[in-house]
Amino acid sequence: xxxxVQLVILGLLAGGVYVAVGVGFGLVWGxxxxxxxxxxxxxVVGGYLTWQLFTTLHLDxxxxxxxxxxxxFVFGYALQRGVINRIIRxxxxxxxxxxxxxxxxxxxxxxxxxxxxxxSVTPSYSGQGFEFGSIVIPYVxxxxxxxxxxxxxxxxxxxxxxxxxxxxxxxxxxxxxxxLVGIDLRHxxxxxxxxxxxxAGVAGGLIALIQxxxxxxxxxxxxxxxxxxxxxxxxxxxxxVVGGLAFGLVEAFGQSIPGSGSVFANAIAFGLMVLVLVTRxxxxxxxxx
Amino acid sequence: MTxxxxxxxxxxxxxxxxxGGSGSGGPTTGSTIVLGAPLGLTxxxxxxxxxxxxxxxxxxxxxxxRGGILVNGVKHPVQIKYYDDTSNANQSAxxxxxxxTEDKANFLLGPYGSAATATDAAIAxxxxxxxxxxxxxxxxxxxxxxxxxxxxxxxANKYLQGVIDMAATLNPKPTTIAMLSADDNFSxxxxxxxxxxxxxxxxxxxxxxxxxxxxxxxxAEVQAAKAANPDIVLNSGHLTEAIAINKAAKQQKLNAKIxxxxxxxxxxxxxxxxxxxxxxxxxxxxxxxxxxxxxxxxLTVAQYVAAYKAKYAGLGDPDYxxxxxxxxCLALQRAIENAGSLDPKxxxxxxxxxxxxVFFGQIKFDSRGINIYKPMVVEQIQSGVHHTVFPADxxxxxxxxxxxxxxxx
Numbered sequence: 001x002x003x004x005v006q007l008v009i010l011g012l013l014a015g016g017v018y019v020a021v022g023v024g025f026g027l028v029w030g031x032x033x034x035x036x037x038x039x040x041x042x043x044v045v046g047g048y049l050t051w052q053l054f055t056t057l058h059l060d061x062x063x064x065x066x067x068x069x070x071x072x073f074v075f076g077y078a079l080q081r082g083v084i085n086r087i088i089r090x091x092x093x094x095x096x097x098x099x100x101x102x103x104x105x106x107x108x109x110x111x112x113x114x115x116x117x118x119x120s121v122t123p124s125y126s127g128q129g130f131e132f133g134s135i136v137i138p139y140v141x142x143x144x145x146x147x148x149x150x151x152x153x154x155x156x157x158x159x160x161x162x163x164x165x166x167x168x169x170x171x172x173x174x175x176x177x178x179x180l181v182g183i184d185l186r187h188x189x190x191x192x193x194x195x196x197x198x199x200a201g202v203a204g205g206l207i208a209l210i211q212x213x214x215x216x217x218x219x220x221x222x223x224x225x226x227x228x229x230x231x232x233x234x235x236x237x238x239x240x241v242v243g244g245l246a247f248g249l250v251e252a253f254g255q256s257i258p259g260s261g262s263v264f265a266n267a268i269a270f271g272l273m274v275l276v277l278v279t280r281x282x283x284x285x286x287x288x289x
Numbered sequence: 290m291t292x293x294x295x296x297x298x299x300x301x302x303x304x305x306x307x308x309g310g311s312g313s314g315g316p317t318t319g320s321t322i323v324l325g326a327p328l329g330l331t332x333x334x335x336x337x338x339x340x341x342x343x344x345x346x347x348x349x350x351x352x353x354x355r356g357g358i359l360v361n362g363v364k365h366p367v368q369i370k371y372y373d374d375t376s377n378a379n380q381s382a383x384x385x386x387x388x389x390t391e392d393k394a395n396f397l398l399g400p401y402g403s404a405a406t407a408t409d410a411a412i413a414x415x416x417x418x419x420x421x422x423x424x425x426x427x428x429x430x431x432x433x434x435x436x437x438x439x440x441x442x443x444x445a446n447k448y449l450q451g452v453i454d455m456a457a458t459l460n461p462k463p464t465t466i467a468m469l470s471a472d473d474n475f476s477x478x479x480x481x482x483x484x485x486x487x488x489x490x491x492x493x494x495x496x497x498x499x500x501x502x503x504x505x506x507x508x509a510e511v512q513a514a515k516a517a518n519p520d521i522v523l524n525s526g527h528l529t530e531a532i533a534i535n536k537a538a539k540q541q542k543l544n545a546k547i548x549x550x551x552x553x554x555x556x557x558x559x560x561x562x563x564x565x566x567x568x569x570x571x572x573x574x575x576x577x578x579x580x581x582x583x584x585x586x587x588l589t590v591a592q593y594v595a596a597y598k599a600k601y602a603g604l605g606d607p608d609y610x611x612x613x614x615x616x617x618c619l620a621l622q623r624a625i626e627n628a629g630s631l632d633p634k635x636x637x638x639x640x641x642x643x644x645x646x647v648f649f650g651q652i653k654f655d656s657r658g659i660n661i662y663k664p665m666v667v668e669q670i671q672s673g674v675h676h677t678v679f680p681a682d683x684x685x686x687x688x689x690x691x692x693x694x695x696x697x698x
Contacts, residue, residue: 003516010508010541017506108331116335118528120536120562127539127566127695138540211505212532212562216333216376220505255500255509263472263499265509 006135007252013138015248016145020206021221022228022240023152024199027159030235031172031192032080032088037099039225040218041106042197046072046204047213048110051119054208061121061209062143068201076197080190088189103218110215120212144206149241151202155195156237168192172235227273233283242285246272318356319363322631324621325370325388326398327409332376333503336528336558337610338401341424343601344614345369345398348622350600351587358622361629374400382408389416395631396421396621401610403427403445403475410438419624419637423617424610427475431657437633439640440659441616441652445475446482448573449523451665452549453483455571455679456521457490459690463520463546467496469510469534471526476502479551480525495519504530511537521547528553532562539566539695546691547571549667557605560673568672569692573665575609576649579677579685580666584647587619593648606675616649 025039046068053064079102087094129138159165167188170178179185203221207213224247232243250272254265276283326345329338349369352358357366370392374381381400388394389412397413399406399422406425413420414435422438426445430438456463466487470480477499484494496517498510511534514522522545524534531553538548553559554572578594588596593615597607620643625631628639644653650663667679669688676686 003512006512006541007509010512014506014508111331111335116339118336118532118556118558118562120532122536122562122564122566127536129540131542136541141540207505210536212529212558214336214529216331216335217505217529220503251506252509255507256513258498258513263501265504266501 002134003256007256008249009135009137011249011252012245013141013145013248014252015245016141016148017203017206017210017244018224018228018247019241019244020144020148020151020199020203021225022232022244023148023155023237024196024203025222025225026229026232026234026237026240027155027199028193028196029229031168032084032189033092034084034088034095034099034193035092035226036193036196037096037222038103038106039196039200040220040222041103041110042072042076042200042218043204043207043221044110044213044215044218045075045106046201047208047217048114048119048204048215049201050205050208051121051213054121054123061123061205062147065147065202065205068205069198072201073194073198075194076200077190077194079197080193081186084193085186085189103222107215107218114215116214116216118212118214119208121208123209126209140209144210147202147206148244151199152237152241155199158195159237164188164191227269229283230273231276231284233280233285236285239283239285243283246284316356316359316362316364319360319365322358322365322367322396322625323370323392323394324367324396324398325372325385325392325394327372327374327381327384327388327400327405329376329381329401329405330371330373332374334376334401336556337424338376340608340610341401341614342371343597343607344423344611344616345618347597347600347611348587348615348618351596352618352622358625360625360631365631369398370394374405376402376405378402378404378408381405382412385409385412386416389418394418396625396633396636398422398614398617398621399424399440403430404473406430406438406440407474410435413437417637418633419621419640421617421621421624421640423613425475426659427478428657428659429474429478431659435658436641437637438658439620439654441620441649442575442613442660443663443665444659444661445478446486447661447665448479448551449483449525449549450486451573451667451679452521452523452547452571453487453490453492455667455688456492456547458679459688461691462491463691464492465517465519466492466494466521466523467498467514467517467519467545468494468523468525469498469500469507469514470524471502471504471530472499473502476525476527476551480523483523483525492521500526500530503527505533507533508537508541510534511541511543514538515541515543519545521545521549524550524553526551526553528556528558532559535563535566535570542695544692544694548692549573554670555608555668555675556610557608560670560675565673565698567670568698569670569689571667571669571678571688574668574677575663575665576612577609577666577668577675577677578606579683580650581683582646582648582650585645586623587647590648612649616647616652619647619649620645620652
């Protein structure tokens with residue numbers, strides 16, 4: 001029983017990272033119809049920013065997260081405005097190609113700047129946590145989960161309560177109608193991508209705290225984001241939160257299968273994704289459009 | 290017309306003089322020996338591949354400063370031709386073939402990692418060109434009956450055996466082991482060897498857990514290890530996984546008398562990523578800057594460390610990936626010298642007969658082509674510094690044992 005509770009806790013805490021990785025990816029996919037293959041690279045950029053600020057300025061890693069968000073927003077905005085907007089109406093394959101290329105460029109720039117060393121942020125309180133009997137709740141993943149939820153909530157707020165967010169929603173519903181009522185598409189696209197990149201940046205900061213990063217570490221995160229968004233369902237931030245936590249839980253229980261079970265943890269998660277696609281194509285919580 | 294022909298003749302004459310002209314006294318300069326090496330200069334194995342390249346280049350500078358490899362009184366300068374295989378084993382094999390057919394490589398140096406070494410070994414065999422490699426320790430490479438692949442490093446099954454040997458000497462003696470292993474060929478060889486070796490030293494593997502190679506989240510595995518309450522926690526995997534396991538162990542209060550990880554702790558990255566949490570961790574290492582071997586040629590261990598620091602300032606001591614890569618070059622050099630020829634078959638035979646000790650240790654190949662004669666050493670990180678703690682005769686520090694609980698550090 002204790003083991004079961006601990007596993008649930010570990011799964012939910014790991015899910016926090018997946019939520020953070022997933023929300024930005026889901027936003028860009030849902031609104032711009034871009035499966036952003038550079039998402040993982042943007043995550044790693046965020047991780048390096050946090051690492052750099054932590055090692056040179058000795059900032060608390062959680063305080064660097066707003067910096068990650070702002071820096072990645074600016075970068076993402078510029079990227080969409082200057083590059084991706086040019087092919088936004090082209091077939092899906094072109095956006096695949098372009099974002100894949102951007103991924104390679106970002107990764108190799110990181111290699112040039114930071115080298116291929118593995119980096120990780122380990123503050124003094126890393127590894128400490130609450131203990132209830134033999135159940136442990138470590139601080140860093142707990143705060144990370146909180147950050148991921150807060151990030152999702154603020155994204156939902158921006159999308160549903162602000163003028164810019166409503167414009168983004170309008171575009172997601174009907175691009176041409178949105179343009180007809182006077183929404184500046186280029187700007188709104190860029191803001192959307194910027195928001196997605198900002199979320200990726202925050203996710204990267206969290207990942208640098210929990211795991212180790214290297215310029216080429218981004219790829220699995222793109223994949224995880226993809227699964228998380230499909231699990232939860234496209235088009236709603238809350239759905240991605242559910243998807244991320246579900247993914248974390250499935251992974252934890254998959255890994256705890258005795259013997260070589262953990263080898264199949266990923267396969268189990270992907271199997272679940274396929275199952276969801278077959279039985280509920282809109283995702284666990286999604287709205288079908 | 291005649292003037293042009295005359296000029297051509299003169300140029301040709303000068304060229305002939307320059308290339309093959311026989312000067313008097315001292316060795317003459319022969320053709321350049323081209324060595325080919327595909328490396329993962331981008332992609333997931335960039336870090337280790339860069340270290341491999343450093344090891345190769347360190348020797349390259351040294352040999353060319355001496356005019357090249359001496360073959361029958363003629364010095365042949367050396368060139369190493371690198372290609373980026375993007376850390377992809379199949380791509381590595383394609384480039385290896387290109388190095389042989391297009392770049393006319395005389396001999397081959399290995400790529401980084403067991404996977405790429407395995408695919409490259411097949412290419413070396415097909416073309417009957419010797420490949421000396423330093424970064425593929427999986428025995429599966431050497432169980433194919435290949436005759437042209439030689440590995441200077443200790444094979445995978447030895448990686449963590451040193452830790453078990455050391456543990457058997459400690460008091461109180463640890464008896465239970467939890468093994469977390471990645472599911473790639475190399476890691477499983479390392480891990481499975483412990484399954485059979487530990488009982489001979491009076492220890493038992495009470496938990497054996499496989500996880501997906503490259504996994505980033507190992508919380509559930511660490512939880513399973515905690516439930517097994519072992520004296521020794523072993524990881525047979527890679528640097529990222531070692532870091533993830535160490536972080537999770539602290540978070541989830543997994544305490545053990547020994548934490549030992551096969552690959553990872555020996556690199557400076559492990560300490561810089563984990564800070565004080567890296568302390569007390571053991572690893573099995575091919576080589577450390579503290580070992581004491583008496584070299585037959587090339588540099589002593591101390592000179593080697595100094596040469597590395599001079600060429601790659603600011604990177605600290607060379608780690609074992611660098612040293613073993615240099616050792617591969619030394620094995621090839623000595624075999625070419627012994628063969629007295631650049632003929633691939635003769636050099637292959639000279640490699641098979643090689644028995645020489647260099648700063649890296651003894652280099653001698655068994656009938657399969659792997660070096661089973663050099664021992665592995667055990668390192669421990671103590672106060673942020675690597676120390677060699679086993680075998681005792683080459684150690685520079687005592688093991689700090691047992692590892693204190695996380696909340697008592």
